[in-house]
Amino acid sequence: MSEPRRDLRPGPEEHRLQGHWLLAKMGKRVLRPGGIEMTQRLLSAAAPSTTDRIVEFGPGVGRTAEHLLAVNPVSYTAVDPNPEGAPALAEVMAPYPQAQKVTADAAETGLEDGCADLVVGEAMLTMQSPAGKAAIVAEAARILAPGGRYLVHELGFHPDNLPAEVVKEVQKGLSRSIKVGARPLTEQEWRKLLESAGLEVEFVWTNAMALLEPKRMIQDEGLGGFLKFVKNMVTNPAGRKRVLGMRKVFRANREYLNAIGLVARKL
Ligand SMILES: C[S@@+](CC[C@H](N)C(=O)[O-])C[C@H]1O[C@@H](n2cnc3c(N)ncnc32)[C@H](O)[C@@H]1O
Known part of the structure; x- marks a missing residue:
């Protein structure tokens, strides 16, 4: 018998959402x-401007x-x-006539060669x-365009020489918990990925992977946003269970994971 499609499985959507x-x-x-x-460190390095x-x-x-606009x-x-x-994105873009959205995969944007001075992907x-x-x-x-910058903010593995079995186990645990394939790379691997496309890495910065830690959440969302999140945790038991499960996996793997950001330039 074939498996039921994920999006058709019964129960609240909190069980299925990425x-x-x-x-x-x-x-x-x-x-x-x-x-x-x-993000702010990387934007300082990439220095977006009116031109x-x-x-x-x-x-x-x-x-x-919001920052870019x-x-x-x-x-x-x-x-x-x-x-x-x-x-939510449309609301952010609404006051800016120069903003548009293209519904496409980033691997095939349909945009013209050399049409950007700064590409951002987090x-x-x-x-x-x-x-x-x-x-x-x-x-x-x-x-x-030549001289343009590419800002990348992703999940990293560290140190660079982690045993393959550890990498595989962490990837498996993360992917299961967040319900999307998670394949972080080491700093060397992220650098190589960018360099293989002819980009020159100019800036690298790392931070703790602390997405769901209260201190980071207050920094990221502000106190009001954090309290709103806490209220939703209280009133949405299915959501709470998933979020706590994700945080448990992040904590269990924290010695191997970090956040890594790079800014690379097209020569
Ligand atoms: C984890 S969220 C990050 C959102 C935002 N960049 C941030 O850092 O808060 C991943 C985002 O990447 C988008 N995404 C996933 N695969 C993509 C692809 N192949 N091309 C473009 N966007 C993609 C998702 O729809 C989603 O908006």
């Missing part, structure tokens, strides 16, 4: 491992779009194939297969 959409449903807006602190044409891969609910760039294009974050490469990662990075390199 981890990031579950967290968004519970009120979280920052859906990346290194938090706002890391930039910006493309963001996988914007989620538009929290980084506040700069008042020449243009901002969000590329995401999924509908879940679209309403927490969207880790979930791709090795071939998927390479295709997205190649697409970023293709749409960047």
